[in-house]
Amino acid sequence: MRLGVNLGYWERSAAAHDMVAIAQEADRLGYDSVWVAEAYGSDAPSMLAWIGALTERIHLGSAVMQIPARTPAMTGMTAATLDTMSGGRFRLGLGVSGPQVSEGWHGVRFTSPLGRTRDYVEIVRSVLRRDRVTHAGPHYELPLPDGPGKALKLGSHPLRDEVPVYLAAVGPRNLALTGEVADGWLAIFLSPEHAREQIDVISAARRAAGRGSGDDPMAGFDVVSATPVVLVDDVRDAADHLRPYCALYIGGMGSREQNFYNRLASRMGFEKEAATIQDLYLAGRHREAAAAVPLEFIDETALLGSPRRVVQRLRRYEDVGVTTLAVATGGRMTRDQATATLAVLAELMPDRVR
Template sequence: MTDRTVHLPVAAQPSVDTLVDLSSRAEDLGYERAWLPETWGRDAVTALTSIAHGTDEIGIGPSILNVYSRSPALMGQTAATLQEVSDGRLRLGIGPSGPAVIEGWHGVDFERPLRRTREYVDIMRKVLAGEELNYDGDIFNLAGFRLRSDPPDPAPPIDAAGMGPKAVELCGRFADGWHATVFTPDGIRERLEDLRRGAELGGRDPDDVRVTLSLTACALADGERARQLGLQHCAFYVGGMGTYYRDSLARQGHEEVANEVAAAWASGDRERANELLDEELIDDLAAVGTPEEARERLAKFESIDGVDAIAVGFPRGATVDEARETLEALAPEK
């Protein structure tokens, strides 16, 4: 059975309390975990600490912390502390993010993202195990320290994000799980083959690598409003977030529309970018519409063999009330 989790809004919210309230409501509705993105708004660590203190049972986790703005040792310390304050409810999501954020916001060169992610996983596991940190990698050379506090027991799992074949293969070889986003059903099935190949190369059982698909969802009584929000969200990611999402959509058989959306967005024609995403493609990228329509489209993704959890996300333009309405409509017991 596919678990249902929630991917808290990526857009700025009125307050940290809003994120806590959404997580608490998700807990009441039976969602298994609350994932929190970290982009260029509130930092995920402070917000997740507040969520941990404001809830009792729901799992928590960042999806994702990037592997450039914090050192791998600091990220290990952070994971240990979050696991402590949440009483063992943490599952960590890390990944390279993309050059638009890493270079434009953090001012760091977006170099060797796959190797960097691999070394972060290795180093963090040593930190979380309480081992002396002696590591001789291609990027990091570390020696002489170990975590000063007691290591968490159990250590939190470390998932990695990826979109391309090699990135997903890496998740299968080394991470505890894979975080996927902006995929069509056919697209994620193709990448799942890469995940299985990576697991086999690493001598692992593919079933031991947990797959979480973050799915843009909006279920409103006003189904047309929900569809427009979903369309605008997808156009932003394909057109406005650098080349990663565009290239991923192109690999999934939609190269022409991906390039056209990116070109329209770059020229400042947001309306044209939105229009280029047709109804059929939106239904392959999101679960939006009336509650009945959104549930039907969500079920299409949950039925994919190899997907362990769906993280119900929200369009960037959705209000808090619309996020709450969607949470209610797509709750696991529904």
């Protein structure tokens, strides 16, 4: 299992400089990859280009670039550019986002997310291979049949004709699609106690699609877990650092009718608590929602406590099949705390970094 770092996205300009500094430290320490997110603020490709220009070896991943934000051809162009300019270090993570962002921010209907993702990945791969891009739909039709457009191929020559594609997936059907068409899974709120079922869905889909190697359908597939690490000896105090983050996703990242993270918490056995968190969050009572997040949920999905406890519990991720543990550095963590955390893990687990 490799160590990476997940920087999330920034809200204030100073935080952007902190993210670059954390990425540079991760590169110096020999971490495998750095991942950057986007929602409706900072965008992932710009941050990755900046980080890529100021680092040397660390791989650059989008976690994620939003599918409704760009045409698949534009994403193929961006992937080719980032990969070439970074010397082959780019990893393309994609996600459909949710209906609130897709329809409210991008003006794209949140319909048929699985079919749209499948078409999207097919077109992106075609762009990177420098095929003349044609697609018969149903979600994308290239070229349009009733106008002057013609089938085109990428005008530049990328460094690689295959860039690893990762999908952010939460529900069972999306996990199956990930196994079928992607090279990796971007997991959030992964619990080693519950992840085996999720990874089994991916594995079965890969086997059915003839992917993998020999008898191992998961060969060559990267399971990336974005996992907060809080090195505070008292587990309850450590969990308090993550309560607002958990409440935002379980309670507010989506509508009452459609919140993928709320459903995930429910499937993990926290159905009653997830409903309470959502009720409080949607009522604007954010502090109460954060206080309602169970310690057990946070401890299952994050690494909390002393360095010794964290390293012992970190091995559960490797045992269940995680191949990249991306240390999430958001929340209340400062730049110095983030870099110190990365240094402690690199020292305690030197075999997990270069």
